[in-house]
Amino acid sequence: MSITDLTTTKKPDAELRLRVLEKIGEHRPNDCFQCIRCTSGCPSMKMMELKPHEVVSLARLGFIDEVIESGIIWTCAQCLKCKERCPQDVAPVDLILALRNLAVEKEANVPEIVLRNISTILETGFILKPQETITRKLEKLDREKLGLPKIPQPSEKFQAIILKALEAT
Amino acid sequence: MRIPVYWGCVIPNSQYAYEMSVREVLPKLEVDLVELENVSCCGLPMRSVNAYVSVYMAMRNLAIAEETGLKDLLVPCTGCHLSFSEALHFWKQDEGLRKKIGLLLAEEGLKYDGIIRIWHLIDLLHDMVEKETVLKSVKKKLDGLKLASHYGCHIIRPSTLGRIDDSENPRKLDELIELLGAESLHYPEKLDCCGALLLWSRRDGAFTFSGLKLKAVQDRGFDGLVVSCPACGMMFDARQKVSAATVGAKLNLPVLYYSQLLGIAMGIDEEKLGLHLNRSPVDELLEKIR
Numbered sequence: 001m002s003i004t005d006l007t008t009t010k011k012p013d014a015e016l017r018l019r020v021l022e023k024i025g026e027h028r029p030n031d032c033f034q035c036i037r038c039t040s041g042c043p044s045m046k047m048m049e050l051k052p053h054e055v056v057s058l059a060r061l062g063f064i065d066e067v068i069e070s071g072i073i074w075t076c077a078q079c080l081k082c083k084e085r086c087p088q089d090v091a092p093v094d095l096i097l098a099l100r101n102l103a104v105e106k107e108a109n110v111p112e113i114v115l116r117n118i119s120t121i122l123e124t125g126f127i128l129k130p131q132e133t134i135t136r137k138l139e140k141l142d143r144e145k146l147g148l149p150k151i152p153q154p155s156e157k158f159q160a161i162i163l164k165a166l167e168a169t
Numbered sequence: 170m171r172i173p174v175y176w177g178c179v180i181p182n183s184q185y186a187y188e189m190s191v192r193e194v195l196p197k198l199e200v201d202l203v204e205l206e207n208v209s210c211c212g213l214p215m216r217s218v219n220a221y222v223s224v225y226m227a228m229r230n231l232a233i234a235e236e237t238g239l240k241d242l243l244v245p246c247t248g249c250h251l252s253f254s255e256a257l258h259f260w261k262q263d264e265g266l267r268k269k270i271g272l273l274l275a276e277e278g279l280k281y282d283g284i285i286r287i288w289h290l291i292d293l294l295h296d297m298v299e300k301e302t303v304l305k306s307v308k309k310k311l312d313g314l315k316l317a318s319h320y321g322c323h324i325i326r327p328s329t330l331g332r333i334d335d336s337e338n339p340r341k342l343d344e345l346i347e348l349l350g351a352e353s354l355h356y357p358e359k360l361d362c363c364g365a366l367l368l369w370s371r372r373d374g375a376f377t378f379s380g381l382k383l384k385a386v387q388d389r390g391f392d393g394l395v396v397s398c399p400a401c402g403m404m405f406d407a408r409q410k411v412s413a414a415t416v417g418a419k420l421n422l423p424v425l426y427y428s429q430l431l432g433i434a435m436g437i438d439e440e441k442l443g444l445h446l447n448r449s450p451v452d453e454l455l456e457k458i459r
Contacts, residue, residue: 002296008407025263043362043429047374074370077378079362080326084336091327100217102402117214119233125209133185135445136452143181146443151181154209157277158229165222 013060023098027091039083125154177246184399186443190428211249227256232279247398250325292333308436311348321398365400379404380416393423423454
């Protein structure tokens with residue numbers, strides 16, 4: 001590939017491109033013919049400097065680092081409309097999720113809360129901890145006061161298996 | 170009928186009203202819930218971090234559900250429903266993945282045989298429970314109410330995974346609302362996303378989504394918005410004030426779960442349905458029914 005990004009003079013990264021392709025399996029960005037149906041239905045579109053079809057285009061060309069570093073992949077709300085409506089079965093949302101996975105691997109511009117979520121899952125088994133709630137009459141209540149049963153917890157092995165699975169990939 | 174239930178994390182940790190109302194209405198329709206022990210996160214939050222681990226996390230819960238020996242699993246959270254459906258898709262397709270994840274499951278003495286069929290509350294009420302059974306349980310018809318329905322993106326898309334209803338023109342929730350005597354009218358913003366999954370990374374963006382949708386529903390003159398997803402419920406109900414502030418609108422729209430609406434029609438005590446926990450002005454809606 002002989003394309004050069006004129007603003008950064010960077011060349012496409014063929015190796016990274018292959019790593020992304022491996023992660024998305026059946027959906028091929030190469031099949032995209034830029035009809036822009038994904039972007040026209042995207043609710044996040046107005047907040048994105050790079051629109052979904054442009055993300056697909058950059059991934060197709062091999063400008064992977066550029067997309068990841070831009071942080072734009074974290075502006076997707078995962079509403080899945082692009083995946084539903086793509087006539088070529090490219091699924092921009094799956095590509096964005098694959099790019100997120102790669103961003104985490106490379107520790108590149110990942111929102112801190114995403115990593116904090118993982119430690120909460122490891123610690124408690126779930127992403128949320130029980131929250132106090134408040135009625136419209138400003139009475140504070142929790143599960144117990146509402147008469148709801150205790151939340152289940154995963155076995156002790158859970159944490160070790162997740163850590164092992166994370167390391168294996 | 171007995172059915173195991175996987176609550177996920179948003180419902181049992183913050184959306185108590187959804188859990189309470191589901192626990193109240195289902196036994197009245199001869200559906201008894203079986204609690205699951207040892208379950209963990211559905212894997213959806215892990216999808217952004219490591220797709221492989223997210224599939225393992227989903228399959229782990231399905232394997233635990235299978236241990237009950239029952240064939241169906243109720244998953245009232247749309248996010249968990251998507252995570253499970255997607256994991257099952259990969260599981261069926263990819264033999265290598267099946268082997269690797271099978272080994273991880275075996276470490277806890279678990280295995281998945283592919284028996285379980287997953288249900289969301291909406292298709293369970295629409296397709297599994299007989300219409301007559303629902304109608305028999307209704308004590309108070311909700312005539313005259315004009316309601317807007319909101320499904321939640323993840324139970325209707327992507328259709329390639331086999332979702333509970335049509336992706337562009339879902340009708341099941343609307344039909345369930347109409348079964349109770351209320352009107353469920355179409356509106357152009359019906360398929361718009363609530364923005365909940367943006368809360369982690371683009372907070373203002375998330376509340377712009379919810380604020381704009383709420384404003385549209387309110388401006389069209391609906392009496393209320395009926396939801397069937399805990400994340401959407403949280404955005405439209407508990408976060409209505411901040412959504413309003415974000416889009417510069419004055420919002421005062423009753424938002425409630427379908428299970429709560431059904432419970433009202435069944436004549437169940439309002440507190441038992443968690444209606445005192447809704448932060449949106451549901452009293453306005455209740456006044457119209459009383």
